[in-house]
Amino acid sequence: MRAVLDPNVYIAALISPTGAPGQLIASWVDRRLELVVSTELLEELVTVLERPKFRRWVCLEAAHAFVAGLREAATLVDDATPVPGATADPDDDYLVALARAAEADYLVSGDAHLTEVSDPDPPVLTPRQLLALLEPV
Numbered sequence: 001m002r003a004v005l006d007p008n009v010y011i012a013a014l015i016s017p018t019g020a021p022g023q024l025i026a027s028w029v030d031r032r033l034e035l036v037v038s039t040e041l042l043e044e045l046v047t048v049l050e051r052p053k054f055r056r057w058v059c060l061e062a063a064h065a066f067v068a069g070l071r072e073a074a075t076l077v078d079d080a081t082p083v084p085g086a087t088a089d090p091d092d093d094y095l096v097a098l099a100r101a102a103e104a105d106y107l108v109s110g111d112a113h114l115t116e117v118s119d120p121d122p123p124v125l126t127p128r129q130l131l132a133l134l135e136p137v
């Protein structure tokens with residue numbers, strides 16, 4: 001199964017490794033899930049993780065190592081041209097374009113701007129919904 005995860009899902013995984021987002025990362029490590037990333041997604045992720053408010057949960061070194069690990073081991077595809085109006089938040093439109101260009105099975109997010117899109121292509125699931133679709137170990 002191939003998925004694009006919203007940067008907020010990666011951040012949630014770092015903050016709470018035992019929660020649903022953390023379990024998705026574990027599924028990726030176990031090769032039960034293929035994660036698709038792009039330069040734009042990784043840049044957004046590192047920019048957010050560098051904010052001082054995240055030092056409570058993850059040090060800069062660990063945040064950079066996490067993003068470097070994604071860059072190295074996830075499926076890295078070219079940035080896609082955003083689809084204007086694909087979501088209520090223009091900053092999220094690139095994620096829809098990335099998921100479509102990468103032929104992802106799912107776009108995964110906890111963001112209502114994405115989860116509440118009507119008739120999304122590809123389908124948008126929450127981390128918990130995707131976990132339910134993955135075969136148990």
